[in-house]
Amino acid sequence: MTDTAIPVRAPADTSADDTILPFGVDVLELRGRVVRLGAAVDDILTRHDYPVPVSKLLGEAVALTVLLGATLKFEGRFILQTKSDGPVRMIVVDFTTPDRIRACATFDAARVSAAIAAGETSTGALIGRGHLAMTIDQGADMSRYQGVVALEGGSLEAAAHEYFRRSEQIPTRVRLAVAEEFRSGDGGLRRHWRAGGILLQFLPRAAERMRGPDLDPGDVPPGAVPHLLAEDDAWVEGRSLVDTVEDLELIDPALSSERLLYRLFHERGVRVFRSAAVRAQCSCSRDGVAAMLGSFSCDDRAHMVENGAISVTCEFCNATYRFAPSEIGDGQNASAGSS
Ligand SMILES: [Zn+2]
Numbered sequence: 001m002t003d004t005a006i007p008v009r010a011p012a013d014t015s016a017d018d019t020i021l022p023f024g025v026d027v028l029e030l031r032g033r034v035v036r037l038g039a040a041v042d043d044i045l046t047r048h049d050y051p052v053p054v055s056k057l058l059g060e061a062v063a064l065t066v067l068l069g070a071t072l073k074f075e076g077r078f079i080l081q082t083k084s085d086g087p088v089r090m091i092v093v094d095f096t097t098p099d100r101i102r103a104c105a106t107f108d109a110a111r112v113s114a115a116i117a118a119g120e121t122s123t124g125a126l127i128g129r130g131h132l133a134m135t136i137d138q139g140a141d142m143s144r145y146q147g148v149v150a151l152e153g154g155s156l157e158a159a160a161h162e163y164f165r166r167s168e169q170i171p172t173r174v175r176l177a178v179a180e181e182f183r184s185g186d187g188g189l190r191r192h193w194r195a196g197g198i199l200l201q202f203l204p205r206a207a208e209r210m211r212g213p214d215l216d217p218g219d220v221p222p223g224a225v226p227h228l229l230a231e232d233d234a235w236v237e238g239r240s241l242v243d244t245v246e247d248l249e250l251i252d253p254a255l256s257s258e259r260l261l262y263r264l265f266h267e268r269g270v271r272v273f274r275s276a277a278v279r280a281q282c283s284c285s286r287d288g289v290a291a292m293l294g295s296f297s298c299d300d301r302a303h304m305v306e307n308g309a310i311s312v313t314c315e316f317c318n319a320t321y322r323f324a325p326s327e328i329g330d331g332q333n334a335s336a337g338s339s
Helices: 039-048 052-069 109-117 123-127 156-168 233-243 247-251 257-265 286-294 298-304
Strands: 019-025 030-037 077-084 088-096 100-107 129-137 145-152 172-185 188-202 310-313 320-323
Touching: 019 257, 030 052, 030 233, 030 247, 030 257, 039 052, 039 100, 039 188, 052 077, 052 088, 052 100, 052 109, 052 123, 052 156, 052 172, 052 188, 088 123, 100 109, 109 123, 129 156, 145 156, 156 172, 172 233, 172 247, 188 233, 188 247, 233 257, 247 257, 286 310, 286 320
Parallel strands: none
Antiparallel strands: 019 030, 030 188, 077 088, 077 129, 088 100, 129 145, 172 188, 310 320
């Protein structure tokens, strides 16, 4: 850890957008990260131009994915995906090491409009019931790892807590916030999306201290006093502090991640490590789309031609690639289709 530590100095005042700041509270054996997203999340959400509550939900999923994906120690991808029965049927957020993020949502426009009209736009109401899958993909030669947790109509934060409790048995607390900021520019007021989040985990050297309050023995006879293990005091203190974090503190450009951490943990002493950058960038390319089209049969491609061209729009970034049918065809290798 010493090689990543930065010298002791006063915390920065202003927020550095599109960064992840790892931290530790050594005396409580806590580790965590703070993410602040400005231009990166604004770029993703503005390109899609989804209804506001869908954008907000996707922004939360982006912040959560960055918090989780930024821990990958190797080259690869971390993919967060929901599939559920609510108005927003699917969310996919894709983090590629070291710093690229992209995201999209699939939703039923009529049901989203009805939810907005009814004022039922909480994360739980929009997603509904289903599951949340987190996949770590280290490339073609490596095995994929996937963890799945049920979505029960609650927040993404609740789903993340449940995932870490069941799959990793690490006491974890997550807070996420997304908001629109209105700034004046050339064309009058323009809205900018901002997002932020904090993740805290209890990682004591003595693993038995990671016990949770959920170890209920189950079939206790009536009248018996259940023997519940109390949560560790250090963890109770840590999670209680994170629970006090307000949305504004996670997205306020005038409050840096370091100031926020100092505000929370100054009595115990908090150390920050080197921060890392995040940027919104899709991995699609003209060559990649041409190769994909080249894998279809000639007959299938003929059915894709409209107005003399084949056009493909990337779900993630809305970029549209247009090809003349002659650009992709037999006798050409896949990359020859690009121009
Ligand atoms: Zn794309």
